[in-house]
Amino acid sequence: MDVGQVSNATFDWLMDLHQRWNQDSKLVIRNQKQYLKLGSYVGYLQSPSGEGIEILPKTEIASPQRPESLRALLQEMLACSHQLPFKEGDAADLARSDIPLHEWIISQFLIQLTSLVKRGLRFDYQNVEEESRFVRGQLDVGKQSRQSPSKAVWFNIRHDVFSPNRIENRLLKTALDYVLKLTKDSHNWRMANTLAHQLSVINSFRKPLPEIAKWQDSKLMQPYRSIKPWCVLVLEQLNPNFQHGLHSGIAMLFPMEQLFENYVSHHLRKSLPSDAKITAQTASQYLVHHSPDGGEEKAWFQLKPDLLLSHVGLRTVMDCKWKLLNSTQSTAAEKYGISQADLYQLFAYGQKYQNGHGHMVLIYPRHSEFQEPLAKLSFSEHLHLWCVPFDLHQKKLVPGDWIYHVPALSPDEPSKRKGFLSERLESLDDVAKVLGGKSGTELWPRLNEHFGLEGELQLIRRNAAMSRSLGDPIDDYSDEEWIAGFEYFATEPRYNYEVSTGMLLLPLTVNALLRRLRITKEKYQKIAQGQIASDLGGISAHLEENVNLRTMRKRPST
Known part of the structure; x- marks a missing residue:
């Protein structure tokens, strides 16, 4: 009741x-x-x-x-x-x-x-101080010297007892x-x-x-x-x-919200792929930065999403709400019962943790009036939200179209996860869309946001790729037949060390792209922290370039 x-x-x-x-x-x-x-x-x-x-x-x-x-x-x-x-x-x-x-x-x-x-x-030794007619352990000379003659037959001793009182x-x-x-x-x-x-x-x-x-x-x-x-x-x-x-x-x-959040994260972690990670209550971002009275800049209003999924270099914000949505209440007045404050909160998370691009997941308990995920909610052309029910008895998220965008959370449909990561990217448009852009012209800003840097993007001509050298910048992104790939590089200002993704030649798979970006970002972070970084990015890049170059030589069109 x-x-x-x-x-x-x-x-x-x-x-x-x-x-x-x-x-x-x-x-x-x-x-x-x-x-x-x-x-x-x-x-x-x-x-x-x-x-x-x-x-x-x-x-x-x-x-x-x-x-x-x-x-x-x-x-x-x-x-x-x-x-x-x-x-x-x-x-x-x-x-x-x-x-x-x-x-x-x-x-x-x-x-x-x-x-x-x-x-x-389990027992443990405990030190006991007492008076005894017999000497065992150590004699407390200080107390014994102050002993009255009437108690001359008593000894002040200290000894260890093997006792259960641990x-x-x-x-x-x-x-x-x-x-x-x-x-x-x-x-x-x-x-x-x-x-x-x-x-x-x-x-x-x-x-x-x-x-x-x-x-x-x-x-x-x-x-x-x-x-x-x-x-x-x-x-x-x-x-x-x-x-x-x-x-x-x-x-x-x-608190039911906390119990639900821990219950969801516990069962999601069981089915994650080995290269994915869920972090609870991460708190690395703030809503605003402010310099009070012209002094040192301070970060205010910490943002703490319930769960943050990291997979092949991409991050997905997930929030858990213990509230019963109603999928039949689809009018503008009812809005399925979604709280406007929750959407404001997710919008802030998306801007700070996902740089305003990608897909987020809002998780609610599944019940008779909320059996399937809702259609996508879009904050902008680049930032989207999925409201997904979590089955409390089967202990999993209900599958839907959202799985394609968050394949790491698809334990019952590994083919979709594998299919997304093995998808071939034939053009710069395809690469940009994986990173949240609309076309190849947005590839550079998407890479900057992914790395959190102001790097440089160099497009590679086909004739330059054959000679393994960078060509002149290509301004016309629509001229796809002359573009063989790209390279992104940035200079770490503290040590003046240049970090590069290496030559990424088309076509390449989503998995290869995200893996190369992850290795490059990790290498940059190691250098920025003053650690000695192995050139893993260069080795990986060299191997992949050789494979792609051999493939290009076999294609008559190139």
Whole structure:
């Protein structure tokens, strides 16, 4: 359901909690009645009176009849977002899909802790100072010299004890104490009670959160790696010491936008080709640069797209929005439900991260009213946006025409990815279009924007190509039959070193073009950073030129 009723005591607790939240919750008053909107958050709330409120992801416009599938989806999204070791479709989890989120987290923590205890906890040496009738370890001479005659038979000693009271075990025991206090599930309580007796010799922390940073991830502690994220989640989200008075209930909320973004990026990375990379929350660009009071120039208003895809030298901005679009609302007034603010945001991303050229992807959850990608939205002749649904159950983007422009995101259609990269570029027009231009006359500015430089473009005549030398500049781009290729080069000003793509002879494949541009750009960046760069670009260029020259000699037309 989208609206629920709670008791007055629970509502007062929510109102008190609402005043302290830094979230997008909102108080609404209608017909002299108060409503509290929790915004785009999911999770579980439990008031001090024991009344529970479960907030599940809204994946359909209509209210769901069976929440079990939504609970399973939320559990998987939470596992992806917090990098929790979670086996999808486990029979025990499916059988207990009716339990609230916090009880599921407790259950997973107890399962991991039980497994760890069976394999054996790690002990560590701890230094102990005490008085003893026998000398062991080191004698504390300073304290012993001040010892009173009445205690002459006692020795002040320091020695090491092989103890289970290491930081990791104490954090686990502290989390177990929280679980015993909060769980109301009989199965969880029995497991927790059994473990509490087994770990009774281990001391808890009163303030555990500062100790989490001291958790060791050495090879010796490898068996603890799977339980650590569950332990941290319990300590951070179920800490009863955080709340006092009216806040003594449970408030476990997670931002749905972040869960969806992490869920999408997790599954997209699984199907990426080896030469592609997705970066989350990159922040290398700013909206404006300003020199306040004529002083040093500063960058203001940082731009952080959710995901940035890098593939064969090209970048694609991707943003994830947890919102239900409606593909039937195609009027100018409804606009499918797309937010105008989101489009302003994507336009700024496209200008700064893609130099105003190329294709971007806006990802929404798939549902009954949004089954297929929308037609292309164009900011300009060179910058375009695709609204694509992500199937939450099949864990992939729905294919469409957008795949041709972003082939790295096409796991189920490798032929399209391979076909795009192996496509032959016969003319300068073809080369310019791959880089976002309209015709060969835009090749030079497109190359400048791709490299972020002011380089020089030299067109190559066919007779010059045969003699492996650059010809005079050709001003008439339409005279394609006299153009054999091109070369782009730029001078690094700091070291006065010239970097070149080498002779790129037509025809060439998209893959060869993008690979050569990537190598050249990497070489330029190494030189600019003062690193010693191997001449990989020159070697690659030399090999490709020889192949193309041999091909040209075999063609009668040349």
